[in-house]
Amino acid sequence: MRMIIWIVLVVIAVIVAGVLVFVNQPSFGRLPRGERLERIKRSPHYRDGQFQNLHETVMITSDNGRVGAMIDFLFRRIEGLRPEKAVPAVKTELRAIPLEENVVVWFGHSSYLIQTDGKRILVDPVFCMASPVSFINKPFQGTDIYKPENMPDIDYLVISHDHWDHLDYHTVVALKDRIGKVVCGLGVGEHFEHWGFGKERIVELDWFEDAWLDEGFTIHCLPARHFSGRGMSSNQSLWASFLVESPSRKIYMGGDGGYDTHFAEIGKRFPGIDLAVIENGQYNENWKYIHVMPLYLAQIAKDLGAKKVLTVHHSKYALAKHPWDEPVKNALKMKEHTSSEVIVPTIGEIIRDSDVE
Template sequence: MKNPAVKFWCMIVGIVIGIIIVLGGALTVFLNQPRFGRLPRSGERLERIKCSPHYQNGKFRNLHPTALMTSNKSKLWGILTFLFAGRDGLLPDIQIPVIKTDLKVLIQDSSDIMVWFGHSSYFLQLSGKHILVDPVFCMAAPVSFVNKPFKGTDIYKPEDVPDIDYLIITHDHWDHLDYETIKQLKNRIRKVVCPLGVGEHFEYWGFDREKLVELDWQEESVLDNGFVIHCLPARHFSGRGLTSNRTLWASFLIETPSRKVFMGGDGGYDTHFAEVGKQYPGIDLAVLENGQYNEDWKYIHTMPVYLGQIAKDLKAEQIVTVHHSKYALARHRWDEPLKNEINMVKEDSLNLIVPVIGQVVRLDHVEEK
């Protein structure tokens, strides 16, 4: 007969093992939900990835060495600190201004326009084509209680958007690629433009490969007569689950019959902005990241000190900033990015457009080329 103490500890060990098995199974089921997408594992897409000059040792790399965390904190510790530390000033204490524009009526006028939906989601009508960038209308995180939108800022839903010629996705993070939004828009999207590897998510979600325009940095595609999209570098990272950097992140520049628009996506400052400005002179509008920055991850998001420099590097005629005013994903005050914009105008004399969510920005007053 076993010693009672031994029996007790055997029981405890058995319980612990059982809990680990149950939790592991639950995590596996959770991570295998369709909304997590799917990473490239085989086939033509994986072969393209392996041939990319930006892919080394099983992961995509930035142009220059880029530490994800620049403090001595781990990524997990940074997440836990954000979730459980004090939240004074992170959320607005009043409902911020928003406008509910009827986009389907708006597009009856063929003018070049932009409508920002908060954070990094926006709609462009350029020379009659409808372009939707990084739409997140449902969930900006794997679970609904994380990354909740500011009160009153989630007034736009997938059904509010007209049929889309080009859906442009800059990278596969949850706050830029929302499965539920994509699922609801699926039958109204003509073409998807995304960085290399991100197309795997779309195929997994039922999109025909013929609809996908999947590009590496410095590749381009003719979308239609007079419409060319260029895939350009960004200094960031990617991933929707436990594995990072198996898909590429990017900025994009679209050339249309009327203008050039740069879509910066997410990312910290680096030499690529000046290179883009030289390679594509005459950018009419640049949409730049401004928000969710922190010294602890200063290389992968745009720190305020560099915002004006990026605009100068690109030599853009007009600037709109995004990545703010809807979610609190960093420790700065919710309205600090708006103050950064004001300072940028004062210090750098830039032509900055500062719309509220849903406001129609008309681009046609810029001289057509």
């Protein structure tokens, strides 16, 4: 009996050691410390040891609780969860796009390139792995055609939050020498410093803070209704949406998050938004407050007062139990219920100046 107990203890110790080694890989990043942690503690959005949404947000809304929601997610079968054939995509030579052209190129899920007034902005690029291990969150066939080496030099890398499907360690490290500035929410900069980015290149903002990037370019950090974390601890860095004001346009980058009053408030503060990029996909009634449910898409466009809308967070990964192409259908239906022009591009397609002004 004593021998069995020792064997069990040894097995447990080996498992614990393996988990610790695994979560201490560089790709997990690092929790805020030092001056950054002190700044976080002073934030009005950091309470009770973690960042909070503007309004109370229940993470899991299932009547069966977290366990029931997890069982449903893992075992409930959905017809059409993944496409049966390759998703249509276009391989664009991004470096060949003249810098004076104002364009947007969407790479699937929440990764996209904005080129405006001579500057390139890359948002939430995930070109290698959308999870800690390669066999989880595998991209749909045909969608994985862009790699870090395909990207042009980037002036501003914008990261909405530190979830694996928005912040890919392998991608940002591969691009490190070709990125001018990193713009992110408070606390996310710790990951970048851990990965070798100098402090002088990191623009780290709390909600309602803004930063002058270059002549004619200002970026505003704004709320989102979501959460954060890529390891054992949650909500130690801030999730955010951002609005860029360039010399000729205003572009809103919504990041991840459910519907709330902040969209209308942003629309009032920044009238005349030329393009709004908003979340559409990976939603579920079991977590209806932290992702945009389809019925709110048109309302968000109205709240923001956006001239044009591009929806993202779909068409590359199956992170929720809805058919893979349902978000695209939602975007097409949205056209019938909003005065905003809704752009529904193919992955990799160039959305040119005439489409984003």
